[in-house]
Amino acid sequence: MKQTLNGFLFILIFAMFGVQCTFLGQKEEVENHWENPLPFDLEEIQKRGFIRAIVDNSSTSYYIYRGRRMGYEFEMLRNLASKLGVRLHLIVKSDIDEAFYLLNKGKADIIAMNLEINEERKVLANFTKPLGQMGTVLVQRKDLRMVKDYHDLQDKIIHIRKDAVYKAQLQDLQDAYGVTFSVLDEKGDSEALIQKVVNGEIEYTVTDKVVGMVNATYFDNLDVDMEISPKSDVAWAIRKNAPNLEKAINEWISKNVKSGYINTLYAKYFQNSKNSYFRNNSPFSSLAGNAISPYDDIIKKGAENLGWDWRLLASLVYKESRFDTTATSYAGAVGLLQLMPVTLERFGVENPNDPLESLMGGVNYLKYLDKFWRERIPEANERIKVILASYNIGHGHVEDAWKLTLKYGGNTQNWESIARFLQMKSDPKYYNDPVVRSGFAKGHLAVNYVDDIMILYDSYRVLIEP
Structure with a gap:
């Protein structure tokens, strides 16, 4: 019995010692993110439909001023994205090390921080032509x-x-x-x-x-x-294995240096000190204050009534009126949330130029749309996008897209599926379909409208406190 116990203890000690040696002897192999960057070039970016760029929240890169997105890098990136035929998605980071990690892992496509080009950084990424x-x-x-x-x-x-x-x-x-x-x-x-x-x-x-x-x-x-x-x-950084993106950006830089566009932007943000001072020190700037507009208090009240993040409602107000209470569209829509006369009457708005009255009329209309879609799309985040599209183009057209999604086996609780058929409502094959009641629509404009609001909302969430 004693010999058996001693043998068992010997085996146990040996096993523990052996395991310990194994752990001590092993060297964890961690792959450096720059050695095998995600293969994702211009063609894939254009197919995806948007380009991701990392920027700073600073007076020279990217910030919010009176609800509007501004900044030297931002304006250049927006112009570049337009030339590439894609939308711009921004990632706000101040950690340069993390920025290179996100770039090589495919979470971003450009680091737009005006980085100095040096040998150490050339190991991590390629650089565009100098921007200055x-x-x-x-x-x-x-x-x-x-x-x-x-x-x-x-x-x-x-x-x-x-x-x-x-x-x-x-x-x-x-x-x-x-x-x-x-x-x-x-x-x-x-x-x-x-x-x-x-x-x-x-x-x-x-x-x-x-x-x-x-x-x-x-x-x-x-x-x-x-x-x-x-x-x-100084230049922007891109992945080493994205030669077509690098070429396209370099061609864009050469063209815009020659045209004077980049110099004009430089003067706007770095040489016009008076305007920069007011933008950067305004209470309505993400750099100096935490306000989006003069109407934040009533927007917060409306958002609470609606059950939304107030910054989402502010994004909608900016998209509709740029916070101008006297704004009037070519179609006759008026006020902060650009309501048509029939909607103003339906929701009891007597003075559309009164900020609170106009906003609450729009909120009541949004609540009506929320009730209309709630049973069919229970998940709040997906329903909000459908509500925004309905606010823009009318819930009849969006309901047609929902019916087409159902008919063709799509996911009727997913905005992307519904959006795909909403875009098809300019095609006779779809707007003449028996399930469609509202006919032809430029559905792609409503989809872009939703994208614009959600992109702006993402910016507000990052730069403006709740």
């Missing part, structure tokens, strides 16, 4: 003891954006001048660090010269005169 040049400057306050010479940086602490090229530039400066200082990486974008300098939370940061100059126009107490690194080329 940017230098790097030290950001400090004028009312403190200012750094006027590189040797004044001795024993200082400089806070920089994580994964930015600034760290290597500062290391080169230390090596060249024999000065020692600390560099602390922080998550977030450069403008958040500049704001910390303004607030006195940190003494120094480093940023692109143009970003520093733009911010110095807002804050008189900022100094951005000290150069850390001279100008160098």
